[in-house]
Amino acid sequence: MTSSSSVQQAREALGKRLREIRKDSGLTARELAARAGWHESKCSRIENGRTGPSDHDLRVWALLCGAEDRTADLIATARNIDGAYVEWRRMERSGLRRAQESVIPLWERTRKFRAYSSWLVPGPLQTRAYIESLLRSIRDRRALPDDLAAAVQVRVDKQRILYEGPHRFAVLLEESALRHRIGGAATMAGQLGHLLSVATLPNVSLGVIPLSADRTALWPVEDFWIFDDAQVNVELISAFLTITQPHEISMYARTFLGLADLAVYGAPARALITAAIESLG
Known part of the structure; x- marks a missing residue:
């Protein structure tokens, strides 16, 4: 498809x-x-x-x-x-800040977040340095207006939902997301250390799918977010996809459950994160 x-x-x-x-x-x-x-x-x-x-x-x-x-x-x-x-060029034509701000109402009203990522640490769990490296790369690659500092601050401010209100997060990461170096070794080490910290929050469940997991039945898929049972967002190379059809949301929810069964949690997940830190040298 x-x-x-x-x-x-x-x-x-x-x-x-x-x-x-x-x-x-x-x-x-x-x-x-x-x-x-x-x-x-x-x-x-x-x-x-x-x-x-x-x-x-x-x-x-x-x-x-x-x-x-x-x-x-x-x-x-x-x-x-x-x-x-929605094509990225349409969403970001005035810069990155507005694209970051556009999702704030959705994030504020959502109570249950489910996120899966195979290549990046998801936004709410990112450090400022990691965010800055990501957004700088997007700005340069897409030749966008330079509002980097403002866009970074919007994303950092949005992370308050981790600590305020009745928001719950279930996050699944492929182990590869821990190994992709964003912003250099120091930035990545700080990001992985932060990941260990936020994983201890009572409203955050963090699972890591090991590289050694048997993927015969379910292989890595596109990164996605499920907001309650109301909406799925998928970030594509060229566009931002919003899914609201109930049967499609159910497909993503079932896929999330299947991926969750492949993940490890607690001490085994922390061991994979620690090993990724150590691999940075």
Whole structure:
């Protein structure tokens, strides 16, 4: 499945709904396009999920098909699809600070966080030096406006949810995430030491999946966050994916449980972190 397949599936599902509305009205696709003043292929592109309809398209569609009572729901569905797959360049066009700030309301209202990472220590558990190294790399690689100091401070300030309110965190890391050097040996040693510290918090469960784990049934997957049972976020190379379909959230929740069964906790997890520190020399 491609990274944006769930978005495409949602567009196709909306297209099927629109096709049913058109057929119920007795109109052919060609007749609807003619009455709307569209190119005759536009209805087909929309119904097959190849073209996303605008708000105006949906209003016209519902009006001509005698289904004006469905207009608001159709528009809300389309907007949710459009917001699910957001390219980084769109989110970060004014710099990194705004992208960091955009998720604060979600983090503040979430009570149960589940996070899986195969390549980085997740944001709430990061040190300032680790954050700065990560965001500097993103800034330089994507040629973004330089608001690094402000973006770092937003992420550091956001970590207050670790210590305030009824927030619980279940974090799973592949052992490889402990070995990927971010910011040099000193920064990485500080980060791993901090990880040992935050793992002792009563509201944090930290599991590490050893490199020696048998991955026959479940191999490493894309990094993801589950916020309560309401939303999943996945960070892709090109975009930020938001998943709100209940059946897809359930798939990620089941995957998290499977990964959790592969992880070690407590003293064995601390031993893997300590070994990663020692490997820094």
